[in-house]
Amino acid sequence: MDFAKRILKIREEINDHNYHYYVLNDPIISDSEYDKLLHELEELENTHPELISPDSPTQRIGAAPLTEFGTIQHTIPMQSLANAMIDEELIAFDKRVQKLLETNSNVNYIAEPKLDGIGVELVYKNGVFTHGSTRGDGITGEDITQNLKTLNAIPLRLRHGNHPIPSILEVRGEVFITKSGFNELNINQEKQGDKLFANPRNAAAGSLRQLDSRITAERPLSIFCYQPGTIEGIAFETHMEFLEALKTWGIPVNPHIKNIFGADEILKYHHDMESKRNNLPYDIDGTVYKVNSFSLQETLGIRSRSPRWAIAGKFKAQQVTTIIKNIDVQVGRTGAITPVARLEPVQVGGVTVTNATLHNQDEIDRKDIRIGDTVLVERAGDVIPKIVKVIIDKRPQKTEKYQIPGTCPICGHKVYRSEDKAVMRCQNLSCPAQIKGRIEHFISRNALDIDGFGEKLVEQLVDKKILSSVDKIFTIKYDDLANLDRMADKSAKNILSAIENSKNTTFARFVYGLGIRNVGEHIAKILEKHFNANIHTFMNAQRDELDNIFEIGPIVSKGIVQFWKDRDNKNVVLSSIANGINIAKPDLSLTAQILEGKTFVLTGSLETLTRSRAKELIQKLGGRVSSSVSSKTDYLVAGPGAGGKLKTAQKLGIKILLEEEFLTIIYKINNK
Ligand code: D41
Numbered sequence: 001m002d003f004a005k006r007i008l009k010i011r012e013e014i015n016d017h018n019y020h021y022y023v024l025n026d027p028i029i030s031d032s033e034y035d036k037l038l039h040e041l042e043e044l045e046n047t048h049p050e051l052i053s054p055d056s057p058t059q060r061i062g063a064a065p066l067t068e069f070g071t072i073q074h075t076i077p078m079q080s081l082a083n084a085m086i087d088e089e090l091i092a093f094d095k096r097v098q099k100l101l102e103t104n105s106n107v108n109y110i111a112e113p114k115l116d117g118i119g120v121e122l123v124y125k126n127g128v129f130t131h132g133s134t135r136g137d138g139i140t141g142e143d144i145t146q147n148l149k150t151l152n153a154i155p156l157r158l159r160h161g162n163h164p165i166p167s168i169l170e171v172r173g174e175v176f177i178t179k180s181g182f183n184e185l186n187i188n189q190e191k192q193g194d195k196l197f198a199n200p201r202n203a204a205a206g207s208l209r210q211l212d213s214r215i216t217a218e219r220p221l222s223i224f225c226y227q228p229g230t231i232e233g234i235a236f237e238t239h240m241e242f243l244e245a246l247k248t249w250g251i252p253v254n255p256h257i258k259n260i261f262g263a264d265e266i267l268k269y270h271h272d273m274e275s276k277r278n279n280l281p282y283d284i285d286g287t288v289y290k291v292n293s294f295s296l297q298e299t300l301g302i303r304s305r306s307p308r309w310a311i312a313g314k315f316k317a318q319q320v321t322t323i324i325k326n327i328d329v330q331v332g333r334t335g336a337i338t339p340v341a342r343l344e345p346v347q348v349g350g351v352t353v354t355n356a357t358l359h360n361q362d363e364i365d366r367k368d369i370r371i372g373d374t375v376l377v378e379r380a381g382d383v384i385p386k387i388v389k390v391i392i393d394k395r396p397q398k399t400e401k402y403q404i405p406g407t408c409p410i411c412g413h414k415v416y417r418s419e420d421k422a423v424m425r426c427q428n429l430s431c432p433a434q435i436k437g438r439i440e441h442f443i444s445r446n447a448l449d450i451d452g453f454g455e456k457l458v459e460q461l462v463d464k465k466i467l468s469s470v471d472k473i474f475t476i477k478y479d480d481l482a483n484l485d486r487m488a489d490k491s492a493k494n495i496l497s498a499i500e501n502s503k504n505t506t507f508a509r510f511v512y513g514l515g516i517r518n519v520g521e522h523i524a525k526i527l528e529k530h531f532n533a534n535i536h537t538f539m540n541a542q543r544d545e546l547d548n549i550f551e552i553g554p555i556v557s558k559g560i561v562q563f564w565k566d567r568d569n570k571n572v573v574l575s576s577i578a579n580g581i582n583i584a585k586p587d588l589s590l591t592a593q594i595l596e597g598k599t600f601v602l603t604g605s606l607e608t609l610t611r612s613r614a615k616e617l618i619q620k621l622g623g624r625v626s627s628s629v630s631s632k633t634d635y636l637v638a639g640p641g642a643g644g645k646l647k648t649a650q651k652l653g654i655k656i657l658l659e660e661e662f663l664t665i666i667y668k669i670n671n672k
Helices: 003-023 031-047 087-100 145-149 179-191 200-208 213-217 239-249 262-279 294-300 361-367 435-442 455-463 470-475 478-482 489-502 507-514 521-530 535-539 543-547 554-565 567-578 611-620 644-652 659-670
Strands: 071-073 108-115 118-125 128-134 140-142 168-177 221-232 258-261 284-291 310-314 318-331 336-348 351-357 374-379 386-390 415-417 424-426 504-506 582-584 599-603 624-626 635-638 655-658
Touching (some): 003 031, 071 128, 087 310, 108 310, 118 221, 258 262, 284 294, 336 374, 435 507, 478 489, 507 521, 507 582, 611 624, 635 659, 644 655
Parallel strands (some): 599 624, 599 635
Antiparallel strands (some): 118 168, 168 221, 318 336, 336 351, 336 424, 374 386, 415 424
8 A cells, every 4th residue: 555645645635625614614524434534644644654754644633732822923913903882883884984985875895794813923934834823912823833733724734625725824713612622621710629710702712822732732713714814826806705715715714793784784783693693503792794895894994993984883891780698708729718509590692690790898798789679790701700780679578788798718727808809818828728728839840849749749649638838748658649649669768758858948949938928039039138038027027027127018928917917827837837837938049139139030941050040049138039020120031942931032132141140140149
């Protein structure tokens, strides 16, 4: 058999099936048959790696994870859309277009559903997909080529239809997740103990933002394209011709797009789509109307950031009334207390809602929400709807104003309200609702940095009640670990030795690890200096002393005092010390504040230092480390793989240091 021929044949078949599925919306084989073809191709390519080509369907997945996204300039800015909230504004849009075009006849528009997804741009050079980016600020987007390649809906090579292949094709579209794909994704997230997505749009955004495209590949993403960018090698007269050409090239276009004339048909399309919206397999939040003729589009032009030839008609948020059966209080992983209304189940926009978030006490007071009230709820794309207002006429007799309890519903400790925010918080280090998150933070890289102690291990140890607070980490015994599922003798010993090593730590790491509200790494370092690494004086510090520390404001100091008011938090620290935590005095040889006032950004990979160690060194020398480059940056330390940040720094004329140069500075100071 001729392997080369067979490989080409299967690739073509797979591409054909993608075309039938995503463009024609009419699949001709089952998912399992499709998988079989892909599998056969993989095997053939494995045995003949010299025949692999970059546009083979097997090459969608498996690219190495990135450390950050690069940036891509859009050759033509991605504009915004003006919005019409009510019918009259759609009519006014059509009147304006007629007036500007000096015509009384019905204008030809293309009507499109407005997908609630993530705007992207795809670039094809001579028919080959080369780049893909997010919308960003419309001028510069993030380079998400690797992630977009994983979408079967995006052809890696354009099909030869009845239009020639342009030498350059930039096309814009909306990446989305279907409602059913979203539900399945959330079921999986829940199974794995991961955070649930609030709506399909967030799920699509989160999936496209993965640095590891192998995660993106597992998400049920799809795309519909709707707008040209730069096109070279072929010209179109109308928007509809362009959309038709996209389909012949194998690029998906929404099947509900329609050719229409005049304001009456705009309104009819808008109302039709609004009534269909709940039956569509994906979320739409309105409709879009574009003047069909490209030359008329040009005549109309652009005003500030949106074209005069297009408008979006927004749907009204979907509202219904129901009754609040009860109000519960939930404690998040960071201790935030959120009141949740339990509703009489009701259908809104095709989904059943049973809960609504009440945000905080201020929101409850402002709307005077009470148990037993009949309320108007609104679903704006989110699964968790909002309460718009109380229908006061329907309020039963003898209701009471609702007040969030003053103690945590999980651990019973007092809850606090931060000065700047309306949110109440439980600050108990050992609150069962927060303990997993607190432990994960405590052992994380920039805190105690315990190697090999992953999320799954924390989960098992908390569930088995071996860990009920962070100090218990230091009393873990070999048997505690060895008895866990899939724990090898060697791993158990490694973890114990990592725990042992972590006991020699610094004040700043330890205090940061405690997760005191608003005490990040930088503040922890300031506290270390001020208290000369004495944790006991820190635990007993009063408001006025903290307030007087330079760079520490009232919100931070209030949070600290509240944290230590809880005796159990002090006990956790004392027990950690009793179990061997040793807090080192700051390293005086490095305290020359030679980098005082200098801001550093680190990018790319460093070869002799870990990022957190580099950060520590800079901070010890009085410098600051920031995560993004701006005109305030003094130095960019760039290692291999540096991308967007390096470019920005070069543009801004910021001093760039290679790792070696950076180390020389540190080394010199260290030897003074
Ligand atoms: O479906 C959409 N979300 C959609 C968005 C669409 N069908 N067409 C669009 N057309 C444009 C113009 C006319 C400005 C090129 C858009 C958007 N813009 C858009 N979406 C978000 C910002 C801009």
